Amino acid sequence: MNNNIFQELVQAYREKKLAHAFLIETNDKEKSYHTLLQFLKVINCPNEYQENCSNCNLCHLIDTNSLPSLLTVYPDGINIKKEQILEVKRAFQTKPVFSKYNMYIIMDAENLNSSSANTMLKFLEEPEDSIIGFFITNNKENVIDTIKSRCQILLDYYDVDISKQIPSSFKEMAISYVKELETSGIDAVFYNRDVLLPEIKDKKDLFYLFEALLDLYRNLFFAVQNLEVLKDEYQEFKFLLKKNLKYFEKKVDLIMEILDEINYNLNISLVLDRFVLEGGDS
Ligand SMILES: [Zn+2]
Numbered sequence: 001m002n003n004n005i006f007q008e009l010v011q012a013y014r015e016k017k018l019a020h021a022f023l024i025e026t027n028d029k030e031k032s033y034h035t036l037l038q039f040l041k042v043i044n045c046p047n048e049y050q051e052n053c054s055n056c057n058l059c060h061l062i063d064t065n066s067l068p069s070l071l072t073v074y075p076d077g078i079n080i081k082k083e084q085i086l087e088v089k090r091a092f093q094t095k096p097v098f099s100k101y102n103m104y105i106i107m108d109a110e111n112l113n114s115s116s117a118n119t120m121l122k123f124l125e126e127p128e129d130s131i132i133g134f135f136i137t138n139n140k141e142n143v144i145d146t147i148k149s150r151c152q153i154l155l156d157y158y159d160v161d162i163s164k165q166i167p168s169s170f171k172e173m174a175i176s177y178v179k180e181l182e183t184s185g186i187d188a189v190f191y192n193r194d195v196l197l198p199e200i201k202d203k204k205d206l207f208y209l210f211e212a213l214l215d216l217y218r219n220l221f222f223a224v225q226n227l228e229v230l231k232d233e234y235q236e237f238k239f240l241l242k243k244n245l246k247y248f249e250k251k252v253d254l255i256m257e258i259l260d261e262i263n264y265n266l267n268i269s270l271v272l273d274r275f276v277l278e279g280g281d282s
Contacts, residue, residue: 004035004156004158005024005032005035005036005039005154005155005156006035006038006039008154009022009039009154010039010042013039013042013043018043018132019151019152020123020124020127020128020131020132020133021123021124021127021132021133021134021135021150021151021152022133022134022135022151022152022153022154023109023135023137023140023143023147023148023151023152023153023154024036024134024135024136024137024153024154024155024156025137025138025139025140025153025154025155025156026136026137026138026155026156026157026158027138027157027158027160028158028160029107029108029136029138031156031158032136032156032158033072033105033107033136035156036105036134036136037062037063040062040070040101040103041053041058041059041062041063043100043101043132044058044059044062044099044100044101045058045059046058057098058098058099061098067098067099068091068096068097068098069091069092069096069097069098069099069101069102069103070099070103070104070105071087071088071091071092071103071104071105072104072105072107073085073088073104073105073106073107074107074108075107075108075111078111079111079112079113079116080106080108080109080111080112080113080116081116082115082116082118082119084116085116085119085120086119088104088123089119089122089123092104092123092131095130096130100130101130101131101132102130102131102132103131103132103133103134104123104131104133104134105133105134105136106120106133106134106135106136107136108136108137109135109136109137109143109147110137110138110139110142110143112135112143112144112147113144114144114146117144117146117147118146120147121146121150124147124150124151125150135147135151140153166208166211166212166215167208170205170208170209170211170212171212171215171233173196173199173209173212174209174212174213174215174216175216175233175234175236176195177191177196177209177213178213178216178217178237179236180195181276181279182237182240185280186276186277186280188276189272189273189276189277192269192272192273192276193269196209196272197268197269197272200268200272202266203262203266206262206266206268206271207259207262210255210258210259210262210275211259213255213275214252214255214256214259216234216237217248217251217252217255218252219231219234220234220237220240220241220248221245221248221249221251221252223241224241224243224244224245224248225245250279251279254275254278254279255275258271258274258275
């Protein structure tokens with residue numbers, strides 16, 4: 001599911017139906033923030049905005065977060081404090097000089113407490129045409145009602161690439177493990193006991209290891225099928241590409257089963273041994 005807000009906002013802008021405040025629920029706040037900046041360039045760029053406009057000073061100032069009329073507020077500690085909102089208000093008492101809009105982006109909007117939210121209300125209740133605001137959150141249900149009810153709500157969801165979330169230590173662990181598995185076969189149960197068990201402390205570690213294994217064997221599977229090239233970090237497994245598709249299919253299926261099983265079975269040693277014993281050539 002990739003429900004990107006960019007087109008939606010641009011369209012509303014072109015139709016002159018842009019709201020004054022938006023509450024954006026997203027599964028990736030950084031990406032959402034970046035998307036918003038692209039949109040703010042569209043509505044402020046003095047030229048006919050081209051993707052990655054770099055001709056104009058204004059787009060450059062937005063990219064480098066140095067446009068005075070664009071303020072981003074992050075929680076100060078746990079909460080977004082009233083004082084932070086007052087600063088935005090003060091800055092926006094005058095009309096913007098370089099850009100068309102005064103713009104604010106409130107990150108982690110669920111951290112607005114009732115006092116900072118109250119301070120915010122003036123913007124929301126007496127909207128000025130030159131001010132536009134965005135509240136970004138992971139869960140709109142956690143945002144205080146007085147804010148939520150005055151915003152247009154948008155969902156901004158991105159495809160999650162799980163392989164990018166696996167900590168690199170586990171990717172390395174998976175690479176060493178597969179080297180061992182593919183050379184010693186069933187004897188890898190000793191590797192489980194001597195090398196992996198001391199490293200794998202809990203369910204989360206086990207999950208990361210198998211997600212990393214999944215990424216590796218999936219890449220091999222698709223490489224054998226000629227649908228993907230072997231990723232740089234897996235080049236040392238080139239020698240495995242002579243194996244048939246079935247071999248990798250079996251591994252991938254087994255890893256998927258184990259990933260399911262990790263949700264309810266937490267005998268780490270059994271899970272690891274199962275992978276060795278059931279994943280071998282046969
Ligand atoms: Zn520009």
